[in-house]
Amino acid sequence: MLVEDLKRGLYSAVIEGDSEKALGYARELLNTGLDVKQVITDVLAPAMRVVGDMYERGEYFIADLIASAEAFKQVFDNILKPRLTSSTISKGVVAVFGTVRGDIHELGKNIAKALFEAEGFEVIDLGVDVSPERFAEVVESRKARIVGLSALMTTTMIEQEKVIEELKRRGLRESVIVIVGGAPVTEDWVRKIGADMCGDDAFKALKKVKELLGAV
């Protein structure tokens, strides 16, 4: 099979929530010599985005989301993760991830979490509907160097700004790298609220985080 066919196969298998098929395609894809990171950016992340959209449109139910998330996890844990090399720079560094208050979407956050974990970071997942106070508390108590704030809706994006305000109020803003992610997040928004980077491309974000950590 051609690489493009395998990619399409993996893409559909994740959307359909067929773990077994997804594992098969992923294995073959890596055998063609395709880079792990490309599998994620070209196939898995877009597939999960489609799954999220289908849920929003009412075509997919919770049971479907769970099946797709499981297919993603199986492929990531069993096939991709073992081939990712963690860097020394991430060792012992705590990253706190969560979906902001009022928002319960976690597909994007979970992809970022998987990548950061694979890279060797210690990821604390606060789940969904997380208040600014809770983010700040955990950043403070766990001495986190990275905080990732996910928001899928334009109505909840504003919460990302509130988290940054809360971090500032507690004097934590300078000690932590703030990543904001989610469909409506743009570079303009990142600048406007004073975050450090946009998490729309998890690999780019990861690279930038490592640069920043290295520079400190």
Place this chain on the structure above:
Amino acid sequence: MPKPSLTTLSRGEALEIHSRALDLLSRVGVRFEDPEVAKILLDAGATRVDDRVLIPEEIVSEALRNTPKKIDFYDRDGKRVATLGDNALIFNPGSAAIKILDYGATEPRTPTLEDLRNLIVVVENLEFIDAQSTALVPGDTPIEIRDAVRLYPILRYSRKPVITGAFTVENLSVMLEMLKVVREDAWKRPFTIFDACPSPPLSWSRVTSRNVIDLAKAGVPSEIVSMPGLGATAPVTIVGAATLHHAEVLSGVVLAQVVSRGAPVIYGGSPALMHPRYGTPLIVAPESLLVSLIYRDLARFLELPSHTYMGLSDSKLVDYQAGAEEAYSALVAALAGFDVISGPGMLEFESVQSLEKLVLDNEVCGLVKRILRGFGMSVEEIALEVIEETVLKRGGNFLPHPHTRRYLRREVHVPRVWDATPRSRWSVRSVYDEAHAIVTKLLEEGPSHELSPDVLTELNRVYEKLWKRAGSEPKYV
């Protein structure tokens, strides 16, 4: 007298589901959080595999043979109000709401003990809501006694029977003591039913299993309310959820009978469909109602009194959805012949109560009861002579005929709040506004069936003890 009724399962179908549930109990078994409770069943002949208690068919059959088929049910003052097991049709407010929705509000708030008292005063005056329930969980009382304090205003201000339940092992005995000071033979001629819920799938918490045991020992009726969540804690298929439900209820019946042979037990339930998109528990979804209809027939097959959570709504407001869900679920439950129907007043997945909705639901219950009463078939009622006379000699007008007046009140139910006025007499108010006016009036009039002063003194003594245990001074309402 012909009456409408609704059956869902044939005898053969009921037997099949019953057999499958027996199979579940003997092969998969039930998990009891409390090892001492598990031991009671093991001593009675059940076996253990890992942390599960496997209950063989013989024990279940023996328990069913010993369970009373009928339970006479009384009011606070000792008057018999119904026989459970005879399609008693006792509507009562959906219980243990953690919020109350005020008139005109869109956000519900945490209720107080005062709110519960007001609810009780309103329900006491609603003719077709036959029993009270510990309908609100008052947020202004100490958390460790929040179950038991709810009984106080009911016993004080209402004559109606009570559907209740405990959230703790310890407070149940205080609740039973409160009943006993109100009427010495409160346990022998019961006016309360206590709910006890297994935790799906096929497991029992320490508190609820202990409650079943303590109630059985006291001889107080318990209602085993299984709550399968279709697509979450139970299969998404209707019959799969009903089979699981049945097995759970049977495990509760067995526990009660093993502890005390002949203990009164009611076959209850509150099935809910997990919404496929939002994960919310829909009590009034058609799928949930179908599970209730199935187990109603299983209870009938086993000749056990039955209970359900219907006659309520999952809507957030007292709106079109609330009225529609209320009416069709209440009617379906009544047609199926449930003895106890918990639900009126309730909104939002069994979490919110509304006084206005209670008044409106009372209308629904009245209409439903009218339908269920059916009609007579006497010669007088067939009225052949009246028809002949009116058609041939009275110009076809039945209104002035004495037969009309003779039967009018008996035959016709006239709702009070439902709008049936001609436009010229219409008050230009919605039924929701009318309901609020009634609530306001009832609260202004205040309680009507207060406990006699000497009994109240005794009740206050037990109530005070309860509060002291929580380290507080009692709050009287």
